[in-house]
Amino acid sequence: MLFSPQIPLPLTPRRESRFEDFVEGPNKAVVEALKHMPDEPGSHVFLHGGEGSGKTHLLNALCYETRERGGRAFYLALKRLPEDAIASLRGLEKLDLVCVDDLHAIAGIEAWEEALFHCFNRIREANGRLLTSSRKQLSAMNIELPDLASRLAWGLRLPLLPLEDHDKLKVISMQADALGFTLPEDVQHYLLKHHERSMAALIRTVENLYQAALVSKRRITVPLAREVLKAAAGETEAQSADKK
Amino acid sequence: MDGVLKNIEPNRLESGMAQNIWQLCLQHLERELPPEDFNTFIRPLEVANSKNKTRLVAPNPYIRDHISTHYLERIRDIFEHLDQPRETVVIVDGLPAEATERDSNVQATGTSRVKTGLDQRYRFDNFVLGKSNELGYAAASQIAQKPGDAYNPLLLYGGTGLGKTHLLHAIGNMIRAQSPSTKVLYLDSERFVSNMINALRHGDIDNFKKHYRSAGALLIDDIQFFAGKKSSQEEFFHTFNSLIDSKQQIVLTCDRYPKEVDGLEARLRSRFGWGLTVAIEPPDFETRVAILMNKAQEKGVQLKEPVAFLIAKRLRSHVRDLEGALNTLIANARFTGRDITEGFTREVLRDLLTVHDRLITIENIQKTVCEYYKIRMAELLSKRRPRSIARPRQMAMALCKELTQHSLPEIGDAFGGRDHTTVLHACRKIDELCETDGRLREDKVKLLRSLTA
Numbered sequence: 001m002l003f004s005p006q007i008p009l010p011l012t013p014r015r016e017s018r019f020e021d022f023v024e025g026p027n028k029a030v031v032e033a034l035k036h037m038p039d040e041p042g043s044h045v046f047l048h049g050g051e052g053s054g055k056t057h058l059l060n061a062l063c064y065e066t067r068e069r070g071g072r073a074f075y076l077a078l079k080r081l082p083e084d085a086i087a088s089l090r091g092l093e094k095l096d097l098v099c100v101d102d103l104h105a106i107a108g109i110e111a112w113e114e115a116l117f118h119c120f121n122r123i124r125e126a127n128g129r130l131l132t133s134s135r136k137q138l139s140a141m142n143i144e145l146p147d148l149a150s151r152l153a154w155g156l157r158l159p160l161l162p163l164e165d166h167d168k169l170k171v172i173s174m175q176a177d178a179l180g181f182t183l184p185e186d187v188q189h190y191l192l193k194h195h196e197r198s199m200a201a202l203i204r205t206v207e208n209l210y211q212a213a214l215v216s217k218r219r220i221t222v223p224l225a226r227e228v229l230k231a232a233a234g235e236t237e238a239q240s241a242d243k244k
Numbered sequence: 245m246d247g248v249l250k251n252i253e254p255n256r257l258e259s260g261m262a263q264n265i266w267q268l269c270l271q272h273l274e275r276e277l278p279p280e281d282f283n284t285f286i287r288p289l290e291v292a293n294s295k296n297k298t299r300l301v302a303p304n305p306y307i308r309d310h311i312s313t314h315y316l317e318r319i320r321d322i323f324e325h326l327d328q329p330r331e332t333v334v335i336v337d338g339l340p341a342e343a344t345e346r347d348s349n350v351q352a353t354g355t356s357r358v359k360t361g362l363d364q365r366y367r368f369d370n371f372v373l374g375k376s377n378e379l380g381y382a383a384a385s386q387i388a389q390k391p392g393d394a395y396n397p398l399l400l401y402g403g404t405g406l407g408k409t410h411l412l413h414a415i416g417n418m419i420r421a422q423s424p425s426t427k428v429l430y431l432d433s434e435r436f437v438s439n440m441i442n443a444l445r446h447g448d449i450d451n452f453k454k455h456y457r458s459a460g461a462l463l464i465d466d467i468q469f470f471a472g473k474k475s476s477q478e479e480f481f482h483t484f485n486s487l488i489d490s491k492q493q494i495v496l497t498c499d500r501y502p503k504e505v506d507g508l509e510a511r512l513r514s515r516f517g518w519g520l521t522v523a524i525e526p527p528d529f530e531t532r533v534a535i536l537m538n539k540a541q542e543k544g545v546q547l548k549e550p551v552a553f554l555i556a557k558r559l560r561s562h563v564r565d566l567e568g569a570l571n572t573l574i575a576n577a578r579f580t581g582r583d584i585t586e587g588f589t590r591e592v593l594r595d596l597l598t599v600h601d602r603l604i605t606i607e608n609i610q611k612t613v614c615e616y617y618k619i620r621m622a623e624l625l626s627k628r629r630p631r632s633i634a635r636p637r638q639m640a641m642a643l644c645k646e647l648t649q650h651s652l653p654e655i656g657d658a659f660g661g662r663d664h665t666t667v668l669h670a671c672r673k674i675d676e677l678c679e680t681d682g683r684l685r686e687d688k689v690k691l692l693r694s695l696t697a
Contacts (some may be wrong), residue, residue, distance in 0.1 A: 001479045006249050028579070028580075029575075029576050029579040031578045032579035033575045033576075033579055056280070059349035063283070063287070064610045072288070072290070072303075074284045074303050075284055075287065075288070076281070076284050077280040077281075079280075080280045080281060080284065081284075081518035085306065085310075086305060087304070087305065087306035088306040089305065090304045090305070090306065090336060091303060091305075091337075092303060092304065095288075095303060096301070101280075111679075118432075118434045121432060121434075125361070125363070135597050139595075139596075145500070146404045146693065147404040147466070147499065149404075150404040150561075150562050150564040150565065151404075151405075151564065153405075153562075153564050153565045153568040154564040154568045155568060155571060156568070156569055156571050156575050157568055157569075157572050157595070157596070158572065158575075159595060173689075176627065185612075193508075195449070201650075218414065228683055
């Protein structure tokens with residue numbers, strides 16, 4: 001491995017995800033619809049988009065917004081939860097906003113689907129707001145419980161579209177700013193040109209670049225970026241070799 | 245916004261200090277934990293100061309327990325580090341006081357929720373009538389006018405999102421309008437079960453029994469969720485008998501014919517059939533258009549007919565699907581400032597409309613039917629004619645005619661080179677059987693739903 005595995009502690013705490021830090025690109029209407037949710041009790045939005053499209057950011061941004069306005073918000077990442085965590089869906093109807101991330105992680109699991117269905121009903125009955133997200137659109141998610149599928153279909157179904165390249169550059173330079181460094185323009189363009197251009201991959205690379213710079217005490221330059229990409233590619237290869 | 249966080253502690257200064265210390269603690273934790281865990285478990289905690297204790301309030305018992313086992317010690321470490329005595333930090337769940345306040349808010353502002361559990365948005369006058377639901381509507385309105393007198397119990401069954409719950413609330417609202425003193429209770433079976441569990445836990449079961457057995461009209465939604473819950477079924481059985489004996493109205497809904505619900509006691513099933521059992525079918529094209537136009541009008545939007553036709557033609561499974569599409573369309577128009585034209589609709593609902601297009605091919609229908617009846621594709625396309633294969637084959641042909649634009653000869657060809665008259669015969673046979681055979685009708689509804697959902 002090229003760089004030390006030690007992870008340096010970030011100097012500044014992460015900033016809470018906010019709407020103003022979100023690069024809208026073609027998703028302006030989606031963001032507008034979410035911003036209106038605090039004014040619309042009883043609303044439900046189902047957000048879908050690929051990995052790295054910004055779902056988690058938007059869910060947390062709405063939580064932030066709700067708390068700023070004195071409301072109570074709850075964010076739940078399903079893919080992070082152990083199987084026995086179904087009880088985490090209870091009692092949420094008391095809150096102003098419930099955000100449930102990564103629905104695709106529980107699609108097809110009977111007990112989770114039923115719990116989510118009842119959770120949905122309780123929130124609706126209490127006139128609360130529910131924002132859900134998934135990597136897949138509803139019809140591709142293989143939800144077994146028709147009652148749950150029909151309820152998810154009920155509210156707004158909004159897709160998050162991939163960003164254009166110039167917007168992707170905006171995202172990674174904002175990400176660098178948040179980490180406390182500046183991403184030189186030539187490095188930005190190098191990453192876009194020589195690397196998988198999915199937003200998730202770009203974000204990981206910027207993170208790796210930052211770690212590498214800290215550990216090796218080097219400036220962030222194109223040669224360093226090249227090394228980081230090479231190291232990452234080597235790791236992916238090694239991983240796939242392991243799997244075989 | 246309702247449910248505003250309030251400081252429980254009267255001493256504001258102390259409370260403000262607790263907030264500040266908690267903010268510092270948050271900064272520490274945020275650096276240490278993965279963002280998802282931090283956002284799920286730590287961020288929603290609220291802090292309240294009382295009697296020299298810092299109470300962290302979790303939204304539910306699960307989060308409370310998770311914090312206790314995983315993070316509480318760390319939080320106490322940080323408090324100690326900030327010169328606060330570590331033992332003063334405790335974790336609790338729920339904020340019942342504010343929850344009640346929220347309830348009273350809802351009532352005071354006169355929106356849809358009252359203690360009965362009824363939602364006043366659902367009335368007979370905004371229920372869109374069609375061939376598929378006219379029987380259910382007629383029975384429901386008759387019962388609402390003379391509760392306990394006509395059919396008891398009334399059981400409405402049918403797939404999800406077809407309007408059963410709407411009718412249930414409409415019955416309740418009408419009974420209340422005519423006789424405000426009548427105790428009408430609406431709840432779904434899951435709520436019945438959880439209320440009973442709570443009553444048992446708090447030694448309050450006598451009150452629970454009294455509460456439900458004294459209802460003038462009891463409306464229970466989605467009874468299929470009683471399945472497998474024995475003691476709840478037992479209690480519901482007695483409630484049921486007591487209400488029927490005293491001629492109080494019971495209305496139930498179920499997602500399928502109740503005899504087919506596994507895990508439901510035989511004596512309950514048979515009692516459910518004592519009164520009148522009515523099926524609610526998926527809406528036909530005209531009804532779907534009418535639903536879209538009505539819903540749009542409710543939202544203050546004038547929907548053009550071609551747009552309603554476009555959506556109704558493609559989305560045919562259930563009403564929530566239609567409503568969801570319409571909501572999405574209206575929101576997009578609102579936030580982009582564009583008019584709702586056919587082109588705009590195609591653009592916004594692209595995902596919904598194309599998926600439905602793509603799924604419905606002859607091949608797809610054949611595959612779905614084979615999976616449903618658990619037969620092999622080769623058998624479906626073979627010349628063999630035992631009923632266990634012939635009936636699914638006829639069903640598949642009928643579905644092809646209904647859901648695709650293919651001609652009868654084309655459909656015949658796709659089924660192992662059969663004549664178009666065979667296809668015609670299959671379609672007629674299935675239509676005929678749907679009139680007389682409840683199970684086959686059920687099969688068709690389920691297949692339609694899985695093909696068009």
